[in-house]
Amino acid sequence: MSCLVLEVLKPSVACALQLRATATGDSRRALAGFLYRHRGWDTQKAPVRKYSANMERRAGGGIIFRQLFESISSTYTYLLGDPESREAVLIDPVLETVDRDIKLIEELELQLKVAVNTHCHADHITGTGLMKKKLYGTKSAISEHSGATADILLSEGDSITFGKYCLNVRETPGHTDGCVTLVAGDQSMAFTGDALLIRGCGRTDFQQGCSKKLYHSIHTKIFTLPGHCLIYPAHDYKGQTVSTVDEEKKFNPRLTKTLEEFVEIMSNLNLPKPQKIDIAVPANLVCGLHDI
Numbered sequence: 001m002s003c004l005v006l007e008v009l010k011p012s013v014a015c016a017l018q019l020r021a022t023a024t025g026d027s028r029r030a031l032a033g034f035l036y037r038h039r040g041w042d043t044q045k046a047p048v049r050k051y052s053a054n055m056e057r058r059a060g061g062g063i064i065f066r067q068l069f070e071s072i073s074s075t076y077t078y079l080l081g082d083p084e085s086r087e088a089v090l091i092d093p094v095l096e097t098v099d100r101d102i103k104l105i106e107e108l109e110l111q112l113k114v115a116v117n118t119h120c121h122a123d124h125i126t127g128t129g130l131m132k133k134k135l136y137g138t139k140s141a142i143s144e145h146s147g148a149t150a151d152i153l154l155s156e157g158d159s160i161t162f163g164k165y166c167l168n169v170r171e172t173p174g175h176t177d178g179c180v181t182l183v184a185g186d187q188s189m190a191f192t193g194d195a196l197l198i199r200g201c202g203r204t205d206f207q208q209g210c211s212k213k214l215y216h217s218i219h220t221k222i223f224t225l226p227g228h229c230l231i232y233p234a235h236d237y238k239g240q241t242v243s244t245v246d247e248e249k250k251f252n253p254r255l256t257k258t259l260e261e262f263v264e265i266m267s268n269l270n271l272p273k274p275q276k277i278d279i280a281v282p283a284n285l286v287c288g289l290h291d292i
């Protein structure tokens with residue numbers, strides 16, 4: 001088992017910190033808005049304080065979280081950071097948006113520890129390798145079952161830690177053999193890659209795809225999370241951004257079916273092959289660094 005463990009977050013402490021920070025920030029903003037409106041002041045001219053990591057540290061804020069979108073492949077990249085240590089993790093970066101992501105990481109004064117792929121993608125080239133080159137000290141990570149090279153090869157039960165937070169690895173094969181779902185330490189969020197999409201799931205017609213395996217993975221590793229756990233997939237093609245375990249259990253048109261019905265649906269999707277598959281897969285097996 002290869003893992004990178006610094007500290008493990010106590011879920012109750014993390015949740016309490018997050019709630020307190022949200023309430024404090026919101027009520028401060030609400031009070032300022034009220035004063036400005038009540039006194040007839042122009043809210044547009046209210047003094048604006050520039051972003052400062054120090055202000056955030058003093059406020060004892062909760063986890064830093066950004067959902068980023070790459071529109072050619074409709075891929076979501078996720079940035080998570082600890083406001084105190086400033087350590088951060090980036091999930092599923094895309095080659096074309098590496099500079100955008102680095103700008104944000106620098107603006108937020110974060111130190112990127114790990115750039116992790118939920119699997120070996122077939123539709124776009126990962127930004128992980130380039131990210132490692134541009135941000136000194138960043139390590140790449142991917143499942144040991146992906147066949148890809150990386151600094152950290154993940155397996156079931158591993159943790160990726162950043163400051164007082166962590167992401168726990170659950171293996172969710174089916175779309176590919178090396179698919180993982182990354183679950184926040186307090187189980188408030190799960191990054192499901194291409195295993196579970198919002199009202200859908202990853203296709204199973206190439207790269208070791210197996211619909212029976214995928215059905216089993218989703219039911220045993222994702223649908224067993226708390227109902228309120230937020231689902232953040234690697235793609236969305238309809239503009240949806242987030243779901244929950246309860247929502248998907250109730251409304252996912254594929255996963256609410258029996259195994260036999262699911263297998264039938266998956267074998268009749270008739271989707272065209274991803275346009276970049278022939279360059280993306282070989283590139284992603286070497287962290288996206290084949291030609292750079």
Ligand SMILES: N[C@@H](CCC(=O)N[C@@H](CSS)C(=O)NCC(=O)O)C(=O)O
Binds near residue numbers: 200235272275
């Ligand atoms: N048109 C895109 C590829 C779209 C696609 O096949 N998406 C995959 C995830 S990326 S391999 C998928 O699993 N889709 C499931 C679905 O039901 O749509 C391209 O050419 O790149």
